[in-house]
Amino acid sequence: MTFSQILGHERQKNILRRAIDSDRLAHAYLFEGPEGVGKRLMALALARAVVCKEGAGCGVCPACRKVDHNNHPDLHLLEPDGTTIKIEQVRGIQKELSFRPLEAPKKICLIDGADRMNQAAGNALLKTLEEPNGDALLILLSARPESVLSTIRSRCQRLPFARLPQALLKGVLLEQLGVDEVQGHILAALSEGSFKKALGKDRDLYLGRRREILKTLTALSPGSILPTLELAQSLAEEKERLPDILDILQAFYRDLLLYQHGRSESDLVNIDLAEKIRRVAPRENTVSLLNKLEAIAASRRQLDRNVNRQLAMEVLLMRLAA
Ligand SMILES: [Zn+2]
Structure with a gap:
């Protein structure tokens, strides 16, 4: 090198x-x-x-x-x-x-x-x-x-050393991984300027599993206790990847916030889920979205303190489904 x-x-x-x-x-x-x-x-x-x-x-x-x-x-x-x-x-x-x-x-x-x-x-x-x-x-x-x-x-x-600029990272991902524009954009955005993250084990999580998690999450309603508990359990089992999963949730609610404030769809992380974002956005307002982002930050702090993962995920998902 x-x-x-x-x-x-x-x-x-x-x-x-x-x-x-x-x-x-x-x-x-x-x-x-x-x-x-x-x-x-x-x-x-x-x-x-x-x-x-x-x-x-x-x-x-x-x-x-x-x-x-x-x-x-x-x-x-x-x-x-x-x-x-x-x-x-x-x-x-x-x-x-x-x-x-x-x-x-x-x-x-x-x-x-x-x-x-x-x-x-x-x-x-x-x-x-x-x-x-x-x-x-x-x-x-x-x-x-x-x-x-x-x-x-x-x-x-x-x-x-600062994070690598998103555009630079995306260019390398397109070249080295042969991913398409949309995938390159999502990987570069979610890996937050870390080359290691974008090229490493999180790639499948960011591209495939992300869509699955967000699909299940946005289908939850305050009354759907059983599906909420099931999703909480499946997330809690992904011990090592939980911080990255929280990054995915955070990016999604941030996207909703940006969308509500009139930012163009190309500024979003989840550019492949623009349709979902348009559909979910009317159910939220600035206050509810800020609350959800705070809930994600709170569960991150709990995980750092080694609290019961399952419980932390249940509380988080209930706040996100509200
Ligand atoms: Zn030499």
Whole structure:
């Protein structure tokens, strides 16, 4: 992966390229931004540019290829072991960094999930950041930078990554997945600028299952208790995908709100369900839609607190059917 192969993030690429060209790389970077937008690819492109024998990450020389195959002796990757990065892992990296690089001008350590370091691990890493070794480059990645120790954050050069623009994502989806315009639009809109989401396991959920869920949901009425309970149960069983299902519900009610306020149908997420949206919209008003969006937000908070999923879905669907 070279800088030019990475989608979007032109400003970030330029900052890093300039730093390399002028030999002014920081000792430590914190790449922060949403999951799946390309932070790790950018870190690997940076690593390649540093170790490359031919120039800024040619992709062909042995050093670049070792980075691609994850077996360069001067590139180390630290990831959560289970749910956290532990102090032993940080100590292991510190030991590595205490040696001179073997082949590259620098030793590079990529820490993915920097917010998942426990206190002890974070404090240990702080030592390395406080006494930077000229041969070392640390690249920390985090989707939740506010959870990274503030003392660590302040010693890194922070590089924020935004979500990929919808149009850019859609173009790539059309090209790489061979989906049609409508599907490309829906995938790009629902994956919220995350390439990982659009290309990953959620694709079927976003394209097929979404229509099914919304069909069942809009057929519910306040009196239809049994179907409501059944849908709640089937949603609750989709444990891992529940946050993404809530995204689908949220996008649908947001579409209704936009439609009611006269936005054109091409601005909607569910452009393939324009007919349904026209049919359902007269049953709602701004207040009822805002209430439903709030109900979705409330169930999201409940799921984060690990409440009973089935119960959370039942309460949510009853509020949505009202
Ligand atoms: Zn190279």
